[in-house]
Amino acid sequence: MNTDPEIVRDVFASHYFFFAFMASLGTLQIATSNSGIRGLWLIPHRRLTRWLGVALILAGIAVFFAQPLWIEGPWAAGSVEADSVSREWGQADWGDLGGARNVNDIDGGLDGTKQAIWFPLAAILAFAVSAVVGTLSVKILMKDAASDATAKDNDLEITGGLAGMVLRSYFANLPDSLRSLRSEIVDDWRTGLHAADKWSLFRMIFGRS
Amino acid sequence: MELVQNDLWQVLGVSNIDANIVIWLNGLSGNVKLFDDLMRVIASDYLMPLAFSLAMFGLWFSGRTRAQRVQYQITMLVGISALTLANIVVWLFNITWERPRPFVEYGDQLNLLFYPATDPSFPANPVAVGFAAASAAWTVNRKFGWWMFGAATLFGFSRLYAGIFYPTDIIGGALVGIAVYAVASYLRRFLEPLITSFVRIIRGLSAA
Numbered sequence: 001m002n003t004d005p006e007i008v009r010d011v012f013a014s015h016y017f018f019f020a021f022m023a024s025l026g027t028l029q030i031a032t033s034n035s036g037i038r039g040l041w042l043i044p045h046r047r048l049t050r051w052l053g054v055a056l057i058l059a060g061i062a063v064f065f066a067q068p069l070w071i072e073g074p075w076a077a078g079s080v081e082a083d084s085v086s087r088e089w090g091q092a093d094w095g096d097l098g099g100a101r102n103v104n105d106i107d108g109g110l111d112g113t114k115q116a117i118w119f120p121l122a123a124i125l126a127f128a129v130s131a132v133v134g135t136l137s138v139k140i141l142m143k144d145a146a147s148d149a150t151a152k153d154n155d156l157e158i159t160g161g162l163a164g165m166v167l168r169s170y171f172a173n174l175p176d177s178l179r180s181l182r183s184e185i186v187d188d189w190r191t192g193l194h195a196a197d198k199w200s201l202f203r204m205i206f207g208r209s
Numbered sequence: 210m211e212l213v214q215n216d217l218w219q220v221l222g223v224s225n226i227d228a229n230i231v232i233w234l235n236g237l238s239g240n241v242k243l244f245d246d247l248m249r250v251i252a253s254d255y256l257m258p259l260a261f262s263l264a265m266f267g268l269w270f271s272g273r274t275r276a277q278r279v280q281y282q283i284t285m286l287v288g289i290s291a292l293t294l295a296n297i298v299v300w301l302f303n304i305t306w307e308r309p310r311p312f313v314e315y316g317d318q319l320n321l322l323f324y325p326a327t328d329p330s331f332p333a334n335p336v337a338v339g340f341a342a343a344s345a346a347w348t349v350n351r352k353f354g355w356w357m358f359g360a361a362t363l364f365g366f367s368r369l370y371a372g373i374f375y376p377t378d379i380i381g382g383a384l385v386g387i388a389v390y391a392v393a394s395y396l397r398r399f400l401e402p403l404i405t406s407f408v409r410i411i412r413g414l415s416a417a
Contacts, residue, residue, distance in 0.1 A: 019259065020262075031271045035273050036273070065250055082321040098245065098249040099322070101250075102252070102253055106327065112296065160413075161275070161417055177415040180412075181413025184409060
């Protein structure tokens with residue numbers, strides 16, 4: 001490799017982040033269209049949301065693996081061999097595309113640890129985008145003849161968490177989620193204190209019931 | 210230690226069978242460029258590992274009821290723990306036995322389609338990770354789990370075809386992945402309160 005591995009790593013990191021973001025967004029759309037969590041849909045239609053998810057994943061894969069055609073990196077045409085050490089900096093051609101991304105991590109490719117850092121960040125961003133755009137989707141859905149959702153939906157009575165986003169946006173649901181978490185913590189604290197009291201030293205010594 | 214293991218491998222005849230399979234399979238490369246390129250893409254460090262991560266991510270949001278969602282989410286967290294554990298187990302194998310890669314021993318007979326990795330060959334780390342993720346998916350959704358096992362097997366095959374692993378590395382990786390998930394599931398009962406509390410906090414943020 002004729003380039004500093006750190007420069008190569010930066011290129012890979014930015015490309016991988018975008019790839020992981022697109023694919024996470026797509027996966028989130030497919031998963032939420034199946035589970036009916038409308039608050040995270042990018043489009044207010046179940047079937048379209050699912051197909052959009054598939055399209056986002058495929059677009060992410062296509063862009064990531066085809067990027068060497070128009071972006072310069074350690075994959076200059078004609079220099080892409082299995083061994084990433086001898087590569088030149090430049091744009092790839094179609095013949096090199098299959099192996100262009102196969103760069104050893106010691107030469108600037110992303111190792112498992114780096115991917116384990118970038119992927120969660122991309123997934124969180126995908127969730128945030130879905131939550132923001134989903135707010136608009138829910139508004140459109142609610143206008144649409146009280147939506148196709150019915151009161152029979154699985155766990156509509158449960159507020160907070162993902163269940164609360166079946167018919168509400170993320171931002172409308174958040175206060176209930178936090179309230180529910182707070183009440184759970186208070187309950188746990190009380191239960192914990194009660195259990196601890198059963199075995200307290202004071203009781204053991206004085207035998208109080 | 211390494212010499213003893215290498216000798217044992219030779220005596221059992223595993224090494225020869227292993228080498229013959231990888232040489233034969235890799236010998237098929239170079240005929241159809243499109244297929245070779247497809248294998249290069251599948252064998253890459255990015256596509257299949259991301260697919261395994263996405264499967265875990267998707268499971269988090271997939272439950273149709275609250276109970277199912279909690280089950281999926283806890284399984285996903287156990288699956289992630291298993292992935293970490295799989296890396297540790299593979300590392301322990303690697304420091305015990307530095308098995309050379311096929312291209313190191315049979316470089317003149319192989320058409321290498323992937324960069325020459327520098328870490329030991331046995332067991333195949335990416336396959337271990339793939340099988341650990343597939344095992345997690347399989348426990349909550351059989352159909353999806355079988356697809357995941359298929360994807361992990363394809364990943365292993367592509368790396369075998371590329372000439373960077375022996376078949377026994379792939380089998381070893383698969384066994385490590387499944388075993389590690391089984392151990393992580395067993396340990397789950399001890400960590401249940403911690404995992405449940407984590408899911409609760411995320412639910413408080415409207416994300417679980």
